[in-house]
Amino acid sequence: MLGISARSRAGWRLSAKPDEELIAEVLGGDSGAFTELAGRHRPRVERLCRRFFSDEEMARDIAQESFIRAFTALATYRAEMPFGGWLRAIVVNLCYDELRRRRRRPEELVGDFSAPEVQWMQTANVASPEDLVGDAEERREAYDLAHRLLDTLKPEDRMVMVLKESEDLSVSEIAQTLGWSEAKVKIRAFRARQALRKQAERMLAAGRSR
Amino acid sequence: MNCFEARQEFSALWRKTATAERRAELLAHLKGCRKCDHAFRVFALTAPVLYGEMEPEAARVARPARREFSLADRPRRFASVSREASLSRQPTRWLAMSAAAAIFVFAASTAYLSTRAPNESLGEALSIPEASMNSETAGDPLAPEMPMTESDLAS
Numbered sequence: 001m002l003g004i005s006a007r008s009r010a011g012w013r014l015s016a017k018p019d020e021e022l023i024a025e026v027l028g029g030d031s032g033a034f035t036e037l038a039g040r041h042r043p044r045v046e047r048l049c050r051r052f053f054s055d056e057e058m059a060r061d062i063a064q065e066s067f068i069r070a071f072t073a074l075a076t077y078r079a080e081m082p083f084g085g086w087l088r089a090i091v092v093n094l095c096y097d098e099l100r101r102r103r104r105r106p107e108e109l110v111g112d113f114s115a116p117e118v119q120w121m122q123t124a125n126v127a128s129p130e131d132l133v134g135d136a137e138e139r140r141e142a143y144d145l146a147h148r149l150l151d152t153l154k155p156e157d158r159m160v161m162v163l164k165e166s167e168d169l170s171v172s173e174i175a176q177t178l179g180w181s182e183a184k185v186k187i188r189a190f191r192a193r194q195a196l197r198k199q200a201e202r203m204l205a206a207g208r209s210r
Numbered sequence: 211m212n213c214f215e216a217r218q219e220f221s222a223l224w225r226k227t228a229t230a231e232r233r234a235e236l237l238a239h240l241k242g243c244r245k246c247d248h249a250f251r252v253f254a255l256t257a258p259v260l261y262g263e264m265e266p267e268a269a270r271v272a273r274p275a276r277r278e279f280s281l282a283d284r285p286r287r288f289a290s291v292s293r294e295a296s297l298s299r300q301p302t303r304w305l306a307m308s309a310a311a312a313i314f315v316f317a318a319s320t321a322y323l324s325t326r327a328p329n330e331s332l333g334e335a336l337s338i339p340e341a342s343m344n345s346e347t348a349g350d351p352l353a354p355e356m357p358m359t360e361s362d363l364a365s
Binding site for chain 2: 150203
């Protein structure tokens with residue numbers, strides 16, 4: 001254990017602290033405690049960003065910007081909600097802004113598929129469900145194509161789909177995170193599913209015809 | 211397992227969180243129900259992003275080393291190229307700039323060398339032949355003759 005530095009020993013000690021205690025230390029002037037806090041939440045934040053953006057660099061930049069915003073706004077954090085939820089709201093809002101900025105047209109989906117993407121679409125038509133699960137894990141094109149499909153959704157619809165399906169949030173939690181009414185969340189979820197099914201059907205049909 | 215229950219289990223099958231028993235039931239249902247089988251294929255097209263671990267093998271291999279959090283490290287979201295990419299393009303940029311400079315020097319030299327040296331000296335070029343001083347309109351037979359000297363003007 002000779003190689004362990006004072007900082008890493010401190011890291012072990014800090015890792016046992018709850019988020020609220022670290023936040024108090026940051027507000028007390030120890031900005032190093034925020035590094036510990038960010039390290040703790042980074043994997044989850046980056047994973048959430050990757051559900052919105054296929055570009056790794058973009059996902060990491062938004063994650064980074066989220067932490068900077070969280071740091072600058074930490075004084076406004078109230079302990080009524082968990083820090084993870086508060087941070088998620090920041091991430092989601094940043095992703096939402098970025099999605100609105102780079103909104104793609106739905107027409108871009110059909111056509112212009114790469115050879116591996118076509119191969120994956122053909123696989124999706126014929127492979128057994130078990131093989132599909134296994135194949136998708138190993139194929140980058142499955143991931144890219146899923147992103148292309150989700151890119152066809154309106155930013156609002158995509159937000160709801162990701163928060164509901166990936167983050168397993170309830171309608172009221174989504175409404176609270178996005179600052180919408182529950183009715184709006186329900187409508188958006190319904191429309192998102194419809195739109196996604198329609199586009200996926202087109203994609204499967206494209207796979208059959210090639 | 212009915213169709214409704216089967217569709218509720220799609221995400222568990224994808225995430226591999228379904229129990230062996232439920233998984234077997236679902237697979238059996240998918241084999242026998244064409245509609246649910248098709249619904250699962252539609253589901254599979256978005257599942258890698260919505261239900262996946264978000265770390266496919268290809269992405270893991272391509273990912274550069276993780277940077278530690280630093281407040282000084284501002285996001286480069288709006289930059290057109292990444293820092294790594296811009297560094298890797300440095301030799302290409304220098305090559306292009308060198309080529310442009312070489313073309314400029316070549317063009318300037320060619321232009322300079324292609325201009326002909328004058329056949330006559332500066333003095334010769336500035337001197338006006340006497341014959342041409344008799345009349346400004348010597349070359350034009352229709353032009354009226356203009357007085358050129360004081361005696362001409364007096365007459």
